[in-house]
Amino acid sequence: MAWSTSIRSRPVHPIYRSELQQAAYNHGFRKENGEADGWLYFRSDEGVPGEIALASGNEEGGAPWFLAVEHAGVAAKLRDEFPAALVEPVPGQFRGAFAFSDQAEMRQALSRAFHLARALPAFPLSQFEADVASLGDTEVERITRERIGQAYFRNALLDYWNSKCPLTGISERALLRASHIVPWARCRSDEERLDVFNGLLLAAHWDAAFDAGLVSFDDEGKALIKPDLDPAVIYLLAFQQISPLPLSDAHRHQMAWHRKHFGFE
Template sequence: MNPLQRALIEKVGVDNGFEHTLVADEHDVTLASARHPTRSTISVLDAGFGVRFTSGSAALLPELSRGFPQAIRDQAGFVVGNEAALAALLRRAASLSRVLPTQAATSYRKALDEELSALPPGLAGTEIERMVRQRVGQQKFREAMLEYWGGACAVTGVAVPEVLRASHAKPWAECESDAERLDVFNGFLLTANLDALFDRFLISFDEGGRLVSSPSLAETDLKRLGIVPGLELRWVAPEHQSYLSFHRARFLLSVNQIADCQALASATQ
């Protein structure tokens, strides 16, 4: 690796979420960041660049493999063909590393400590503190979901932040820990209409990510809401499945309750 190649790699790192150079020698360059724990080690190959990631998240490499099918992956890491592909790979790795468990929860606790320290004395354990915790948590969850889904709806691909909502599959109040509440796999980034239906268990997603809707929703209303046959999640990671299973169970319970109410109403007419 010559000095020009080394300088190019360091510049790409700075521009794409890896602003610190830890090691630079004749073989490769190792980059890191103060904003996430992942490190990337980059070498120059005849075919382009070799990139190896060191991360505390087991989900990072599978997510990158899914998002970059054109990159060659083997036990040594990824091989990308040019500078633009290297930049895209590093940028996505940095984004994921800022939100994959447990980074979102860590960011939440830091922001929460700052907010709580600014409150007047005597408010610990009050409704005001609870509201602060929920507000900060929902803000951090939204930020994490925007990062994970690339700022676009998980179903439609709509990329208008003003109409996107961070929807929990397992509701905030029913989560057992902050890590579960802030887990990016516990929900989806959805347009407002999909979020409203998902939040009320009127739609859900099967194991393959295909959208399923409650029989209580009229076909005409579904069309008006832009819900048509064939809608599905842009992708489903293995880590989504337990949360999806929880949501589907509540969805089916809601469907059965509606059916029971309809049957009771018919019987009393």
């Protein structure tokens, strides 16, 4: 069904206002930011960047349920993950708008919007810089700095990849590793070290193989393996059972370094 975001200029029905407010609050957007033309506006109270707007679509309220997002990176990722929900026109300053026939689907997209905004580069980097601002350049302080940065990087990857390995589907956090594409020590800046697009969230065995340069990925996200790789390792990694990685252009740029460094091209 095709829907439009051109909502009549009317107050939101109290019942649906409450449901939209609860949805926003439960998924990280706890700061109300006004109402206009049938939309309710919210921001995160944690400093996560980007405003979102919610609305219910018909005369009586209820379905379709609309979500609009201001953050360009979040909008781009949601377009990939919820292509059937994309609608026009996009209201005001927002970069993407989506319509859902079911409120649960809207809440799922709302949750993704929050986690993606928390993962994308500006937010983890700003938190990291605030935490390490008082540190100097002694060996102990450099180790502390890296430990703090690695923790922010892992959390960003958990947010971006929805807390599961995109190759295996493993979601047990104890078995997930935050894999840098360009390693921490070789990054040119803290911005690159904390960049979610310089990382993959991989199950431990895939992380070990990737970090050692036994495997890499092409621009389509397909796994590449060294020709002399032990058959037992090939069996363990189960290459024939994995789907290609969903890589962005920013991932591809970093992955080109990995392929070149480990002799895949």
